[in-house]
Amino acid sequence: MVPVPRSLLEGDAPVVAPLLLNKLLAHGACVGRIVEVEAYRQDDPASHTFRGMTPRNAVMFGPPGHLYVYFTYGMHYCANVVTSPEGIGAAVLLRALEPVDGIELMRARRGDRVPLSDGPAKLCQALAIGPEHNGADVCLGRQVRLLDDGMPPPDEPLVGPRIGISRAVDVPWRFRVPPGQIRHDRR
DNA sequence: GGAACGATCTGC
DNA sequence: CAGATCGTTCCC
DSSP, rough: EOOHHHHHHSHHHHHHHHTTTOOOOETEEEEOOOOEEEEOTTTTSSSSSTTTTOOOTGGGGOOBBBBEEEEEEEEEEEEEEESSSSSSOEEEEEEEEEEEEEEHHHHTTTTTTSSSSSSSHHHHHHOOOOGTTTTOOOTSSEEEEEOOOOOOOOOSOOEESSOOOOOSTOOEEEEETTSSSOOOOOO
């Protein structure tokens, strides 16, 4: 069980995104395996950074390996991992986790609703990721951390268009672990 | 200053 | 399928 090195995260978002599949996202005692992600690049009309840097998206223009947490629809938080070098704004949205550890706590935070973490806002709620984690370094193993337990990314991830956007709707930058290959335990 | 719109989720 | 609910962005 080792931290994901920053060098793995710095690169073209649609290339890095599938590499995050099967990595672990941890916060305190709660751990989930990343099973669905989406890539967002600066030259991408669907990206928050498409029109340049603003106070909200500033973290995406910072160094790779930091969490970009944004508030949306007046009630939800979503989390991304920054994948671009400083000065460029790109990130990978974490869309779904398979719960691994701390499931009882995740269930309680979700108000006993199931599933626990199969959406970008649900996984933030289950792991108690919020605005206080915007900018957090997931490679340093402090609060929210990105870990590798030796489970490699899938050889052939499912690929398709991104969900819930209104621009660049056909760009196939959504990546999933195929059903049947999802592991709910740790190595 | 104001209006429109979300990288969503839930319950009907 | 519509409502919740409010920060961000953009236009005047």
